[in-house]
Amino acid sequence: MTGRQRKGAAAGVLTALALAALVLWLGGRKEVGGSIDAVGATADVAVQPIAGGADQAAALQAALDSLQPGQRLVLAPGNYRVGNVLAIRGEQVVVSGYGATLTATSPDAQAVEITGRNATLVGVTLVGTGTQRLESSTSAKVSVDGYGIQVLDVTIRGGASAGIFVSRGSSIALVGNKVHGTLADGIHITGGSRDVLVQDNSVTATGDDMIGIVSYQRDGTINQNILVSANYLAGNAWGRGASIVGGTDVTLANNWIEGVQKAAAVLIAQEDGYRTAGVTNVQVTDNMISDIENATQPGNNRLAAGHAAIDINTGTGSVARVLVAGNQVTRATYDGFRAVGNVCNVRVSRNRFVTIGGAALSLQVRNCPTDAWTCDGNTLDGTGIALTGCNGTGSPQVSGADRTRMPQVRTALRQQ
Numbered sequence: 218m219t220g221r222q223r224k225g226a227a228a229g230v231l232t233a234l235a236l237a238a239l240v241l242w243l244g245g246r247k248e249v250g251g252s253i254d255a256v257g258a259t260a261d262v263a264v265q266p267i268a269g270g271a272d273q274a275a276a277l278q279a280a281l282d283s284l285q286p287g288q289r290l291v292l293a294p295g296n297y298r299v300g301n302v303l304a305i306r307g308e309q310v311v312v313s314g315y316g317a318t319l320t321a322t323s324p325d326a327q328a329v330e331i332t333g334r335n336a337t338l339v340g341v342t343l344v345g346t347g348t349q350r351l352e353s354s355t356s357a358k359v360s361v362d363g364y365g366i367q368v369l370d371v372t373i374r375g376g377a378s379a380g381i382f383v384s385r386g387s388s389i390a391l392v393g394n395k396v397h398g399t400l401a402d403g404i405h406i407t408g409g410s411r412d413v414l415v416q417d418n419s420v421t422a423t424g425d426d427m428i429g430i431v432s433y434q435r436d437g438t439i440n441q442n443i444l445v446s447a448n449y450l451a452g453n454a455w456g457r458g459a460s461i462v463g464g465t466d467v468t469l470a471n472n473w474i475e476g477v478q479k480a481a482a483v484l485i486a487q488e489d490g491y492r493t494a495g496v497t498n499v500q501v502t503d504n505m506i507s508d509i510e511n512a513t514q515p516g517n518n519r520l521a522a523g524h525a526a527i528d529i530n531t532g533t534g535s536v537a538r539v540l541v542a543g544n545q546v547t548r549a550t551y552d553g554f555r556a557v558g559n560v561c562n563v564r565v566s567r568n569r570f571v572t573i574g575g576a577a578l579s580l581q582v583r584n585c586p587t588d589a590w591t592c593d594g595n596t597l598d599g600t601g602i603a604l605t606g607c608n609g610t611g612s613p614q615v616s617g618a619d620r621t622r623m624p625q626v627r628t629a630l631r632q633q
Contacts (some may be wrong), residue, residue: 262288266295272322274301284310288355292341302355305331305338314341315370322379325353328360328420335365345376350400350424351383358399361389362408365624369393369631373517376400377507380423384408388624392416393631400424402456407431409438414623415445425456427474427620432463432494440464444618449517452632454517458482458506463494468617477590478512481524482546485539487559488594489532496536500617501527502543520632525555525579535559535584540615542566548574553577553597561615562586572604578604589613 223434259412263279277299280290284307294316305312310333317340321327324347343358343456354360356378359368365392373380382387385408392414396403402419406413406429420427427450432439450458450472458474458481461467464478476481483504487495509526526549529536536559536626546553546568553570555562570577577597580590592607599619 227623237577244451262289263291263293263370266292266296266297266317270298272300273297274299274303277303281305281307281310281312281532286310287314292319293479296320298322303329305329305333305336307333307336308516309335310332311337311339311630313339316340318342318344320344321358321376324349325351326358327354327376328357328382329363330354330360330368330469331368331423332363333366334363336363336631337369337627338371339365339367339369340371340632341375341479342372342374344374345399347375347377347400349377349493351377352401353378354384357401360384361386364388366390367392367624367627369626370458371395374398376515379403379405381405383410383413386410387412389413390416390624391418392626394421395419397421398423402429403427403450405429405431406440406443407433407436409436409440411441412622413443414626415438415443416449416611417447421449421451421453422466423453423456425453426458426460426479427453427456428459428468429457430461430464431434431491434492434494440467440624442466442618443468444620444623447547448472450477452476453478454512454514454571455479455519457482457484460486461496462486462491463496464499465494465497466616466618467498468500468502469504470500470502472503475505475507477509478514478517479510479519480534481526481528482506482509483527484524485536487531487534487536489534489575493534495534496539498538498615498617499540500615501539501541504544506544506549507547509546509551511548520555521550523551525549525552525575527558528552529556529563531558531560533559535561536577537562538562538613538615540566540613540617541568541570545569545571547571550574552579555579555581557581559584562589564591564593564612564615565595565607566591568596570595570597573597577602578607580604582608583629
């Protein structure tokens with residue numbers, strides 16, 4: 218493999234794990250990227266799928282538990298039947314599985330749980346199971362709770378809950394993943410997670426929000442410093458495209474969001490019903506948004522939320538310091554941009570609205586002076602928009618995510 222050198226042949230089989238044909242290789246690794254370089258482990262553990270479709274969960278877990286700091290578990294290409302949760306607990310370990318497919322058989326015990334500091338899951342395909350939505354972390358496909366964890370180039374197909382669930386994570390990278398057909402959110406971030414990079418992922422046909430960033434009041438902390446960039450989000454039959462429901466220092470930039478059938482493409486909100494926190498310091502910039510709440514999927518009879526394509530709304534809490542700039546919104550059944558409730562210190566700038574069923578811009582705010590709102594350079598079908606009540610001349614201090622605090626992606630671990 219590129220960036221890795223092997224000096225010896227296979228040394229033998231771990232007989233305790235014979236069902237999985239685990240082989241301990243004596244090949245050294247000199248370049249694995251990120252913080253793992255310093256460990257300098259000299260052996261990989263490799264797993265082979267077994268014929269006949271027998272469950273390999275126990276053998277896989279034993280292999281994971283055998284890893285020393287910095288070691289890599291390599292899943293050989295093929296199909297693995299897995300009937301229980303798999304836990305990656307080791308510090309700085311890597312689980313790599315390009316060409317390997319792990320097929321779950323238990324809806325509430327199908328997660329790959331990653332808690333090991335600076336651990337990496339890369340390249341594997343996870344096939345989920347379940348016909349009824351579940352809420353447990355063990356029913357998610359990947360569950361992340363810890364520091365420095367990276368999920369790279371993972372393909373997720375189906376599942377009873379979220380595709381990738383991040384809670385209490387810090388310095389997390391979710392990059393290059395493909396999530397399709399989960400019954401809950403595609404990617405869900407909660408529990409006061411911070412410094413999270415969500416980049417170059419494809420999330421499609423999920424049962425709820427394609428990317429959800431949610432901070433509950435009960436947690437006593439909020440999500441902060443999250444960058445959602447260059448993702449493709451498409452075709453969920455219910456839920457939002459990308460939502461920020463409680464949080465601070467968040468940027469949604471350069472994403473392509475289309476076919477959100479029953480709700481907003483981008484939602485920034487505080488919701489009393491779910492007891493979520495307020496939102497501050499958010500940038501929504503340079504996103505391509507199209508076909509919002511104009512569902513054509515046969516049989517999708519759910520009621521539409523009536524959101525704007527980009528929607529800001531609150532209950533008794535507040536949203537403040539938001540920049541919505543440089544986005545293109547095409548074919549939305551309701552408004553292009555809307556703000557409702559305690560929403561203040563917002564700039565809506567240089568957005569292009571095309572074929573909008575409602576108003577291009579709609580302000581229904583309270584407890585905010587009109588000079589705290591600035592609308593400039595926006596167009597509807599190529600014509601400039603003037604909006605009463607949005608006549609401020611200043612620009613609120615909106616920095617969004619601090620990109621310098623984002624983790625460096627361990628690109629050397631990705632298959633070239």
